[in-house]
Amino acid sequence: MALMFSLAILAYSAWLIYGAASSYDEGKAESLYNLALGVMGVLLAVSSLTTMRRRIQAVRAQSIRTLTVELCEKCGFKSVREFKVGDYVHKRLGPCRQCNGDLLIDMIYSEPLRREGF
Amino acid sequence: MATFLFLFNSWASDSSMGTLISTLMYLSFILFILFGQKIQLWTMLWNMSGALKKLEFMSSEAKALTVKTLKEIGRSKEDLTPRLNVLLEHFLISPVDMDPAGIVWKFDHLLDVRDSKFKDDVRMLAPEADEVQINNLENLVEGALALNTIYRVVRHFYLLGRKTQSFYLILQLQMILPLVMQEAEALVGATKAFALGQPIGDGIGPLVASKLMRNSEKRKVEKDIVVSEVELEGRRVLALKAEGPGGNVGKPGDAIRQLIEERNGQISMVLMIDAAVKFEGEKTGDISEGIGAAIGGVGTERFKIEEEVSKFKIPLHALIVKESIQEAIMPMRKEIAEAADRVISRIKTIIKERTREADTVIVAGIGNTIGIGQ
Numbered sequence: 211m212a213l214m215f216s217l218a219i220l221a222y223s224a225w226l227i228y229g230a231a232s233s234y235d236e237g238k239a240e241s242l243y244n245l246a247l248g249v250m251g252v253l254l255a256v257s258s259l260t261t262m263r264r265r266i267q268a269v270r271a272q273s274i275r276t277l278t279v280e281l282c283e284k285c286g287f288k289s290v291r292e293f294k295v296g297d298y299v300h301k302r303l304g305p306c307r308q309c310n311g312d313l314l315i316d317m318i319y320s321e322p323l324r325r326e327g328f
Numbered sequence: 329m330a331t332f333l334f335l336f337n338s339w340a341s342d343s344s345m346g347t348l349i350s351t352l353m354y355l356s357f358i359l360f361i362l363f364g365q366k367i368q369l370w371t372m373l374w375n376m377s378g379a380l381k382k383l384e385f386m387s388s389e390a391k392a393l394t395v396k397t398l399k400e401i402g403r404s405k406e407d408l409t410p411r412l413n414v415l416l417e418h419f420l421i422s423p424v425d426m427d428p429a430g431i432v433w434k435f436d437h438l439l440d441v442r443d444s445k446f447k448d449d450v451r452m453l454a455p456e457a458d459e460v461q462i463n464n465l466e467n468l469v470e471g472a473l474a475l476n477t478i479y480r481v482v483r484h485f486y487l488l489g490r491k492t493q494s495f496y497l498i499l500q501l502q503m504i505l506p507l508v509m510q511e512a513e514a515l516v517g518a519t520k521a522f523a524l525g526q527p528i529g530d531g532i533g534p535l536v537a538s539k540l541m542r543n544s545e546k547r548k549v550e551k552d553i554v555v556s557e558v559e560l561e562g563r564r565v566l567a568l569k570a571e572g573p574g575g576n577v578g579k580p581g582d583a584i585r586q587l588i589e590e591r592n593g594q595i596s597m598v599l600m601i602d603a604a605v606k607f608e609g610e611k612t613g614d615i616s617e618g619i620g621a622a623i624g625g626v627g628t629e630r631f632k633i634e635e636e637v638s639k640f641k642i643p644l645h646a647l648i649v650k651e652s653i654q655e656a657i658m659p660m661r662k663e664i665a666e667a668a669d670r671v672i673s674r675i676k677t678i679i680k681e682r683t684r685e686a687d688t689v690i691v692a693g694i695g696n697t698i699g700i701g702q
């Protein structure tokens with residue numbers, strides 16, 4: 211809704227600037243006023259759009275995912291997967307998939323979800 | 329607002345109503361001079377009511393999450409909400425400090441009572457939960473309680489400001505509101521971590537201790553603390569942390585005192601590892617060294633540790649990992665988890681430089697051990 215409004219203002223201001231530029235040749239006094247209004251409108255629209263974008267980014271930065279790192283102490287086998295309820299650091303997970311060493315959870319950490327451009 | 333003025337202006341310029349516009353301009357100018365503060369007050373109240381709605385939402389979300397988790401884990405069939413509501417308004421009256429001698433033990437006692445009361449209540453709410461889950465659920469209830477308290481306090485000052493129309497009352501709330509909102513958002517993250525049993529940023533101390541004691545025998549000492557004796561750089565290291573993986577901070581003060589007493593003060597150094605608040609602009613996961621008891625809370629544990637080490641003149645060192653207040657209670661970030669190995673190499677350097685071989689050193693990992701075993 212607010213996005214549409216800002217875009218409409220942007221379009222209208224562009225049209226005003228265009229009108230001012232084309233009527234400048236005819237020497238109308240109005241053209242300067244329209245130009246000023248147009249520039250102001252562009253600035254307002256751009257500023258409100260950037261605020262909106264920043265707000266969306268702030269929301270997106272908050273979404274995180276938690277990962278669990280499994281490690282075999284004997285052979286160094288390592289795998290990363292999503293965190294599951296019941297996981298905890300240094301939990302023994304049974305035998306390793308590659309050798310018969312003990313597999314355990316080495317790390318649990320969270321990181322922001324990858325950002326796929328705006 | 330500005331956008332509307334702009335629209336109005338551009339419309340007016342098309343028709344020839346210059347006089348009307350200038351009259352309106354003057355009028356609004358005078359209005360702003362006369363009622364400027366009132367207008368500012370309204371906009372501030374309007375902003376604040378938005379923030380209050382957000383807080384109410386966060387608080388009720390946290391409560392809903394708590395009820396859901398309690399039901400899932402505890403398999404209770406009755407309606408938990410009324411009982412939880414009582415818990416969410418729970419308070420603690422701190423002991424009188426007019427005559428402060430002995431206040432630490434009074435405080436300590438009250439905290440013990442509160443802790444066991446919370447655990448009992450949670451056990452009643454979730455009868456089928458095991459000990460680890462009870463600890464996590466207790467943390468979850470505490471998080472929901474903190475959010476509920478923030479919401480109630482902000483609402484109080486908002487309504488008071490609106491009732492009295494006092495500019496300065498509202499201004500005070502307005503000034504701290506950004507910090508309060510940050511804190512509340514962090515608490516929302518914390519409740520999610522507690523519900524799932526994920527490690528939080530504050531867990532770096534226990535994580536380091538846990539890495540030290542990974543493959544050796546552990547024993548339980550005073551109030552929810554586990555200790556393990558390991559060899560590091562030729563020194564005997566007594567590593568201790570709260571017992572995990574349930575959400576727990578234990579009472580490291582009591583544990584350190586017990587360990588020192590057991591050895592009649594024959595300890596060369598006490599080294600404490602904790603998360604500490606960084607300044608804005610500093611990097612998360614950086615490590616700082618210092619002297620003193622690195623432990624938060626009301627101060628009872630710090631007092632016990634300071635008493636004990638000064639009694640036997642044991643050097644007290646501290647290593648802190650920097651993180652923001654928010655990061656400390658949100659799920660542990662990668663930078664913090666990765667700091668653990670660097671902390672261990674710092675520990676090695678410190679004990680190599682400051683103690684002799686075959687000395688005994690206490691390394692205490694301070695913080696909430698949720699999601700971290702031993």
Ligand SMILES: [Zn+2]
Pocket residue numbers: 282283284285286287306307308309310311
């Ligand atoms: Zn292996």
